[in-house]
Amino acid sequence: MPPIIDRQSRAQRSAGQKTALVQYIGLFAITLAILLGTQLFFGNVLTAANLEVLAMNLVFEGIMALGMTFVVISGGIDLSVASVFAFAEILVAKLMVEAGLPVPAAIVITLVTCTGIGALNGFMIVAFRVHPIIITMGTLLTLRGVNLAITDGRSISGFSEGFVFLGSGKVLGINFPIVFFIVTALVLGVLLANHRFFRQLYVIGGGERPARLSGINVNRVKIIIYMLSATLAGAAGIMAAARYGAAHWGHGNLAELKAIAAVAVGGANINGGSGTIGGTVLGVIFLAVVHNAFVTSAVNTFWYDVVSGVMLLVAVLLSRLTQRRNLFAQLRIRQAKMDQIATSTKGESL
Amino acid sequence: MLDLRGVTKSFFGNQVLHAVDFNVRAGEVHALIGENGAGKSTLVNIIAGILKRDGGDIMFDGKLVDFGHPLEAMTAGISMVHQELSLVPNISVAENIYLRHEKSNTLGFNDWRAMRRGAAEIFERMGVDIDPAAPVGSLSVGMQQLVEVAKAISLNARLIIMDEPTSSLSEKEIAELFVVVRDLKARGIGIIFISHKLSELFEISDRLTVFRDGQHIATKDIAEITTEDVIQMMVGRHLGDLFPPKASQIGDVVFECTNVSRFGYVRDLTFNLRRGEILGLAGLVGSGRTEAMRAIVNADRRLSGRFKLNDSEVSLSDPFEAMRRGIVYVSEDRKQSGLFLGYDISANIGASTLQHYRNRFGMLSRAALRNKARTYVDTMSIRLPNVLARTIDLSGGNQQKVLLAKALDPQPTVLIVDEPTRGVDVGAKSLIHARLRELAESGVGVVIVSSEMPEVIGMSDRILVFRNGEVTAELDNRSGAVTQEMVMTHATHH
Numbered sequence: 001m002p003p004i005i006d007r008q009s010r011a012q013r014s015a016g017q018k019t020a021l022v023q024y025i026g027l028f029a030i031t032l033a034i035l036l037g038t039q040l041f042f043g044n045v046l047t048a049a050n051l052e053v054l055a056m057n058l059v060f061e062g063i064m065a066l067g068m069t070f071v072v073i074s075g076g077i078d079l080s081v082a083s084v085f086a087f088a089e090i091l092v093a094k095l096m097v098e099a100g101l102p103v104p105a106a107i108v109i110t111l112v113t114c115t116g117i118g119a120l121n122g123f124m125i126v127a128f129r130v131h132p133i134i135i136t137m138g139t140l141l142t143l144r145g146v147n148l149a150i151t152d153g154r155s156i157s158g159f160s161e162g163f164v165f166l167g168s169g170k171v172l173g174i175n176f177p178i179v180f181f182i183v184t185a186l187v188l189g190v191l192l193a194n195h196r197f198f199r200q201l202y203v204i205g206g207g208e209r210p211a212r213l214s215g216i217n218v219n220r221v222k223i224i225i226y227m228l229s230a231t232l233a234g235a236a237g238i239m240a241a242a243r244y245g246a247a248h249w250g251h252g253n254l255a256e257l258k259a260i261a262a263v264a265v266g267g268a269n270i271n272g273g274s275g276t277i278g279g280t281v282l283g284v285i286f287l288a289v290v291h292n293a294f295v296t297s298a299v300n301t302f303w304y305d306v307v308s309g310v311m312l313l314v315a316v317l318l319s320r321l322t323q324r325r326n327l328f329a330q331l332r333i334r335q336a337k338m339d340q341i342a343t344s345t346k347g348e349s350l
Numbered sequence: 351m352l353d354l355r356g357v358t359k360s361f362f363g364n365q366v367l368h369a370v371d372f373n374v375r376a377g378e379v380h381a382l383i384g385e386n387g388a389g390k391s392t393l394v395n396i397i398a399g400i401l402k403r404d405g406g407d408i409m410f411d412g413k414l415v416d417f418g419h420p421l422e423a424m425t426a427g428i429s430m431v432h433q434e435l436s437l438v439p440n441i442s443v444a445e446n447i448y449l450r451h452e453k454s455n456t457l458g459f460n461d462w463r464a465m466r467r468g469a470a471e472i473f474e475r476m477g478v479d480i481d482p483a484a485p486v487g488s489l490s491v492g493m494q495q496l497v498e499v500a501k502a503i504s505l506n507a508r509l510i511i512m513d514e515p516t517s518s519l520s521e522k523e524i525a526e527l528f529v530v531v532r533d534l535k536a537r538g539i540g541i542i543f544i545s546h547k548l549s550e551l552f553e554i555s556d557r558l559t560v561f562r563d564g565q566h567i568a569t570k571d572i573a574e575i576t577t578e579d580v581i582q583m584m585v586g587r588h589l590g591d592l593f594p595p596k597a598s599q600i601g602d603v604v605f606e607c608t609n610v611s612r613f614g615y616v617r618d619l620t621f622n623l624r625r626g627e628i629l630g631l632a633g634l635v636g637s638g639r640t641e642a643m644r645a646i647v648n649a650d651r652r653l654s655g656r657f658k659l660n661d662s663e664v665s666l667s668d669p670f671e672a673m674r675r676g677i678v679y680v681s682e683d684r685k686q687s688g689l690f691l692g693y694d695i696s697a698n699i700g701a702s703t704l705q706h707y708r709n710r711f712g713m714l715s716r717a718a719l720r721n722k723a724r725t726y727v728d729t730m731s732i733r734l735p736n737v738l739a740r741t742i743d744l745s746g747g748n749q750q751k752v753l754l755a756k757a758l759d760p761q762p763t764v765l766i767v768d769e770p771t772r773g774v775d776v777g778a779k780s781l782i783h784a785r786l787r788e789l790a791e792s793g794v795g796v797v798i799v800s801s802e803m804p805e806v807i808g809m810s811d812r813i814l815v816f817r818n819g820e821v822t823a824e825l826d827n828r829s830g831a832v833t834q835e836m837v838m839t840h841a842t843h844h
Contacts (some may be wrong), residue, residue: 179666195460203438203449210436213400215421215450273440333490334614340520341818342617 023056023267024282031286038293045296052175054292056243059177060085060252062284063236064259065266066181066188070198072263075205075272076132080121080139081233081259084114085252086147088237091246093156096163104165111234117143118230122223131248134303140256147249157246167243184232201225205272226323249346261312262287286311351376351540352397352428352509357406359392361814366392366564369406374509374540381551381572382544384561384584385803390544391433393561394511397542398430399423410509415795417483421450428501430511433544441488444469446486447501448542472500476530492523504820510534511542516550517636528554533838545689546634548577560584578835585834587801592780593808594787595763596828600811601625601662604763604795605677607646610655617819619655623795628786630810630827631799632837638819639799640682642765647679659763673702673760680757682768682799688753691742695732695752696723698741726755731781747778754782760787765789766797772807783809803834815840 039045064081070288071078095106116137124135171179192198200221204211211218241247260270266283268275287308294304352374359367360594367389374380382390395401395593396407399417408415417423420430437446444465445452452486453464469482478496486494495515502510512531516524531541531554544549551558552572560567560583567583603622610619623629631639645652647669659675665753666672669679681687689698700707700719707722709715726732730751735743742751750771757765770786771779786809790796800806806813807827815837823840825832 192464196458196460198452199441199445199452199460202441206438206440210438213420213432213436215419215424273438331614337491337520337820338614338617342820344521 014189016330024279027265027267027279027286031282031289034293035289038296042059042296042298045292047098050292050296053295054274054288055174055178057291058258058262058284059181059286060236060240061258062181062237062260062281062288063177063184064229064233064255065262065280065284066185066277067232068256068259068263069268069275069277069345070188070201070225071132071229072190072221072260072268072270073192073205073272073275074201075208076125076225077136077221077260077270078226078229079133079136079256080117081229082252082255083128083143083147084117084230084233085237085240085255086247086249087117087143088114088234089241089247089251090147090151090156090249092238093241094150095301096160097156097158103160107238110238111231114234114237115227115231118227119223121230122226125226126219126222143247153249155246155248159242159245164242164245167238167241167245177236177243178281180235180239185277185281189281190289192277197221202273205269205274258287258308261308264312276309351411353409354393354397355407355409357393357396357408358404359389359396359401360404367396367403368563368565370561370564370566372559372566372569374542376508376540377535377538378556379541379543381555381558382542382561383546383548383551383558383684384567385579388561388584389564390561392564394430394542397423397509398428398511400430403467418724424505424507427506427508429505429509431495431498431502431513433513433515433517437486437497440485442466442483443480443486443497444482445506446497447472447482449501451505465472468504469500472503476500476503476533478526478530490523492519492526494787495519495523495527496530499527499534504532507532507539509540509542511544513544514546515543516545516547524550533763548580548842551580552577552747566617581835581838585838592804594784596830597626597628597790597811600627600828604659606658608656608658610642610645611653612641612645612650613653615650615819616645616652619645619821621821621824623797623842625793625795626790627811628790628796628798628809630806630813631797631814631816632803632806633816633841635801637654637816637841639816641819642816643679643768643797643799646766648678649679670733676761676763678702678751678757678760678762678765680765680767680770681797684749684753689749689756692736692740694740695727695734695744695755696720698752698757699723699726699755701756706759712836722759723755726752726758730755730785747774750774750778750782754785760766762794764795764797766799768799769801770798771800771802803837806835807832807834813837817841 035045035350044050064085068078068081072094091113092106092110095101095109096103101109121132121136121139124130125132169176193202198342200211200216203214203216204218204221208218237252241252262283263275263280264270264283265286266275266279266281268279290307290311291304294301294307354372356369356371357367358365358369370389370393372393382394384390391676392401395404399420399422405712410428415426417426438449446462446463447467447469452460453468454460466482472483473480476499477495480489480493480496486497489497490680499510515527519527531543534541543551543555555572557569557681558572558575558580559569560580560586601624604625606622608620611617618644619627631643633639641650644650646654646657646666648667649669657666659677664675666677671733672679685691690701696716696719699722704714707715709718727734732748732751732755733745743751744752754767754770757767767786770782774782786796786798798806798809811828813825813827813832814821815825817840825836
């Protein structure tokens, strides 16, 4: 009984892990290089004040990107986060300023409402079997209209001290939204890497048929993930209202695209099945640093969108190339098998 | 240990299992064999809880069971190794093995070390060396099969179903799999083993059951029967006069292709086709027939191939050029890549020939198109709910007739039809057969790809048998002397 030797798998495995690691290290190194480069040329980058600006700039999109990571790994996408974000701003503001509710009650009601919107997204996606891009785009546009209509296009302000803390207050010298981002990223990162419920996302994103055959309740998991995404967007919205001191329907416009860009730059496959919270965090930091480099270098900031757009294209191109390589590898295995069978049966027929 | 009594199943009114009896004993390998569509896969999917049966009883370990979900079957001790693997490539071997029965603490956090250790123990028992931490995608298909088996063992399965586990394995990997199978058997685990490769079944199994047309034909001890008996039982029926007569006259070579290869699918295919001839391509699913035909019109990028149409060299660099030169390929999948289901039949029939239907302003003439469609409705006896009905509302047989009309409208000199009567009722089937023969008689070269052996034999004047991406035999069938046994011999590994 000869044991099956599989040296190849070990070699391939380390190769696979290396690719992912190289990707993260590369992204980190580029980010660091840009940061140090701008410090060297323009100075005033590595100061506490600038780092705070840098971090605050993308923290809300970053929080949305965390939820987006879960959605993307499961093979979906959530465009509605931007208008859920603005909706949360407006709802929490109305509850406090117009209805006079105490801060905790307003926050709880707002978060629960956002979770409900996420549940609706998830339900429509699994019930109608329509691509999430269409369903969540519908939610994005509808909710944006609602935001505009219920505020008549005006902003709402006049928040209490206690509430404003959620936007500008400091914990251990760090802005509360940043603390929230770090803690959430750590908790979600550990859950995604180790918890049996969240591991199911990789299975669903890898293929729904195998997922069902393995006994996974695909619909239930999907709905929960969209609920998570909307809740995080709601939390970001509440903090943003506190930060800006006002709720406005136009806040967070195009935030969904920035969140998706961060996830994609962070190495997740936009077709599902792969991605990590660590990668997304790196993606968020990268985008923030690039933006900051424009601000400090006093180059016209309008060019920022061009650079982040190009960066996104490069990231997507790279993942596409990897896919093509994998496809070709599969074909090569097929061909080798054909050759093998052909040689082993030669002369036996014809 | 497993006993099925009178199990029936139908899909959309089409009965695929007719009151089937089947049983498996502990510690035996029970082979299940039959042609494509004989009902084997449906049966094992019912056993594994993936499909629901319509009627009949299933006893497992002496108890009546009724699985509504694959997970219930797994918990009861029945696991299935799927033909298309059900593993997740991006996650590790250990995680795949323990998927949905993870070793985790009360909070639901996975204990990776325990899972890796558990996987390593199972592999040790199986006598295989696979790294539990490697992502499944980095393993060869053979290794992945063994991971699926390990998963079944981790679930304490007492019955393991293997659906064509060897179809994509090399000889060496098959030998390795058999070592594992024998070991499982020795430990009292029952195994249902589906395969088309007869030699394999004789090597590994204890008993063998033959299915045909959704019916249980026979169950025999492997020692009692021969390969010939099995083929006889699989094929069974007689063809009779169901098919139109063979070619009355076969002309010159109209189309020649030389060394057509498609990487991973087809190797050095060379054949010619004569006017007035119907050439049948036989072989098992996955033997490369469809891939070869798609490579000819370059619908899938081919590696090599030279072509001669009417003695002059043609490049056939894309399906459009092929169609322009009169070589039309009709897809096996009418819904996905054959028809525009949302449009009416005239739009479908004229889809490749719109430039022929112009009015005096050079614009598309819907009237001319509709008139043409009407003539096809007559000649092909297409039955429509109403004139403007969308194609999606037609029955399968009528859709297939529309597909054929669409292919005929460009007046092809070479027509390649892939599975021309799949999922089509008997009436439409004989009409399509008659039209294809008429077309050949009018001087067109016709190629038919079909997994239905009676169809290939009944229709073709000459048959090429495919196996593993190559032609293994060319059989002259002008006299109708070819038998299914002859084809099967060349289509399977021995």
